[in-house]
Amino acid sequence: MEKSRALLKSLGFLEREAYDLADSIKRFPDGAQYRVEIPSVEGPEALKAVFEEADRYGITIHRVSQGSGIMLQTDDEISEMVQLCASRGVELSLFVGPRGTWDIGAQPLTPAGKAIALRHEGIDQLVYAMEDLQRANQLGVRGALVADEGLLLLTKEMKKQGLIDPNFVIKVSVQMMAANPVSIKLMQDIGADTYNVPTGLTLPKLASIRPAVDIPLDLYVEVPDGFGGFIRHYEIPEFVRILSPVYIKFGLRNHPDVYPSGKHLEQVNVALCRERVRRAYIGLQLLKQYAPDLKTSDLGAPGLAIPVPQNDF
Structure with missing residues (x-):
């Protein structure tokens, strides 16, 4: 294995898993080590519920x-x-709409084909996805999730050509599935501004990713059932220490599948969002108890994809 390890080292990667769990020296632009994300906020009523609960619990989202x-x-x-x-x-980050599971092909819906579920089949689907991004940009959104390598590369050109704002933050979804330092560096190189790592990686595997990339990493600390259902609250201090800058992401185990959402599921979504914030409060209390010196950001901090209302254009 020595030649393989030597090749990795020569390319600037670690040659083995980071079992020493070294502290990350990387930070957000404001010097913070972690920020908090609430996912699956499906519409304005769910968003209002998130902010109401955040204020009630006294936490920063x-x-x-x-x-x-x-x-x-x-x-x-x-x-x-x-x-x-x-x-x-x-920051507001909306997912690109067109995807394999909304399209007419059967493969993304099969057990073996789920890995391509959110990718775009054919040129037209890429065009539709680019149109979706441009529409969001025109409405003032400055952040979006993508899960296709081709679209990710195209977003770099869209920024250069003025189709979306040059500071538009491209967040790569957990469903992209890249799970090692080399693959995730590739995502950074082709346009990722922030990357959601797979949900079930051990601390050494996570720690081996951080030296390879400079972008923030996003990590579920409570994981929806479809991605494993893990609840890793007690590991949050270690996540922050070894992965900084990192978005600590509070999903929710044991909840119904609400995609695609809409008015018919609005009250369910509101209830789910309230519980996600409650879970975030629990997790952040543990972080405060075990690692009170770890630094977070204020609202409005540099690097957040804060949207721009239309009347500000």
Whole structure:
């Protein structure tokens, strides 16, 4: 194995897993080590519930993300979310709508084909995805999730050519599935501004990723059932220490599949979002207890993809 390890080392990667769990010296632009994300915030009513609960528990939520897709929200709904997040200095990240599971092919719905579920089949699907990003950008959104390598590369060109804002933050979904330092560096190189690592990686495997990339890493500390259902709250201090800069992401185990969402599931989504914030409070209390010196960001901090309301254009 020595030649293989030597090759990795010559390319600037670790030659074995980081069992020493070294402290990360990398930080967010404001010097913070961690930020907090609430995912699956499906629409303005769910977003209002997130902010209400965050205020009630006295915690800071830096980013909210959505999964059903830009294409399944109205202009008014997106604009309201833009206004709500902008007023608090919170990042808003909406998922690109077109995807394999919304398309007519059967493979993304099969047990063996799920790995391509959110990728784009054919040129037209890439065009639709780019249109979705441009629509969000025009409505003031400055962050979006993607899960296709081709689209990720295209976002770099879209920024260069002015189709989306040059500071638009491209968040790569956990469903991209890259799970090692070399693959994740490739994601960074082709356009990822922040990367959601797989949910079940051990601490040494996670720690081996951080030296390879400079972008923030996103990590579920409570994982939806479809991605494993893990609840890793007691590991949060270690996650922050070895992965900084990192977004600590509070999903929710034991909840119904709400994708694609809409008015028919709105109250379910509101209840789920309230519980996600409650779980975030529990996790952050543990972080405060075991590692009170770890630093987080204020709202409005540099690097957050804070949306820009239309009337500010």
